[in-house]
Amino acid sequence: MLTWDDFITGSVESTCAYTKWGIFLAKKRTIYVCESCGYESPRWFGRCPSCGEWNTAKHLAIEPEKGSEFERLEPIPIIEVPDTETERIPTGFVELDRILGGGIVPGSVVLIGGEPGIGKSTLMMQVSASLASKGNVYYVSGEESAAQLKSRAGRLKALRENLYLSPDPTVDRVMKNFSSPLLVVFDSLQTMRVSTTETLPGSVSQVRDSVMKVMEMAKRKGVAIFLVGHVTKEGQIAGPKLVEHLVDVVIYFEGEQREELRVLRTVKNRFGPSGEVALFEMTDTGLKEITNPSAILPSELSGAPGVAFGVTVEGTRPICIEIQALVSKTQFGAPRRTALGVDPARLTVLSAVLARHLKLPLEYRDIYVGVMGGLRITDPTTDLSLAGAILSSFFDIPLPPATSLIGEIGLDGGVRASSSFSKRLKVAGSSGFKRVWGPEASDGAVGIELVRIDHVRELGRLLTSLAREG
Incomplete structure (x- = not known):
């Protein structure tokens, strides 16, 4: 009462x-x-x-509930549900189709997030142009005018007859104006609004109500929808976490704005595997997919002290990476540990392991590490390549050319192989590496030399022997 x-x-x-x-x-x-x-x-x-x-x-x-617009459905036994095979829609990018699980599922809602200027709108315009050859595509933008969108489409050579532009991000009005759309793009999530919600765009209630309206339209009409969202300084998509729970697919667009390399990473996918990555290159005419991950490596697989190569697995795809490290005397009381593309906690632990088992005075050294190309790695099997780069910089000794380091390092200093070690060996061999340093594999015969390393002390001995030879 x-x-x-x-x-x-x-x-x-x-x-x-x-x-x-x-x-x-x-x-x-x-x-x-x-x-x-x-x-x-x-x-x-x-x-x-x-x-x-x-x-x-x-x-x-x-708002008070006014009754659902959905038909009342009675529960039915699962074995009586009719089998339906939905034909997926190709996006025009083989790599994007792969991480989506084979293409766009009609009736699905895909959320793609990334920093401003990373290329989200460019990708969506290119996908819209590709699908416009198959049906009507609507591009709804609350950030750019129709003239600005046409200018972008012209630069990307994406002008299509069936591509419609709408500068009005009001979801309920947009839904009434659509005519049999194949794809709808909302750019961006933070500008979407529902006319019945009396708050500003970007607020929790507006974002929540807008996404729920979009989900309703997608499921009722079988329309594929892309939502573009910005990320916060913590790297999370701005807005309530509820949005990521509601949508079917969540993709993060990663990369450095000053670098050409872009990475699409799926963190949620109801229609395929999550954790998959796709590589793209930003050019003057838009994004171009990189089907060969080895293309991001330098032409010469050798470098100066502090450079090491490894193989990481993103989802189910092995990718060769280049790690650089710089070890210098600390200028302050506490040594610095700075990591770009690597978990800082992982760098701190690995530095302590090397200092403990190799008796190195790393407590008096600043350590800076970075993954080239703007990649971010979480794979523990890249520990050995990270340790190799640090020791190479500390001893000022370059690693042998065309050498890849593969292995996970434990707190006891032991080097362990992963379940996909043989797959990494094959990718390293096909990428031009002549030898691999790492733990022994069960089937290591892949046409390259395998130098066995079971402990970080053996890695240290290899580097000191190289110093004596030099």
């Missing part, structure tokens, strides 16, 4: 309608939603009880 205190505190908002029965109160429920994890609470909270983040509670007013 409502009391006067409910209206004073603002926990219940109301709209009054006079009828012959008196005053009818339509309740509008107020909740607070955590931006990080989507946790909901009827009361404000400083620290989220679910994820532990501070100051993430955002006010959200929920």
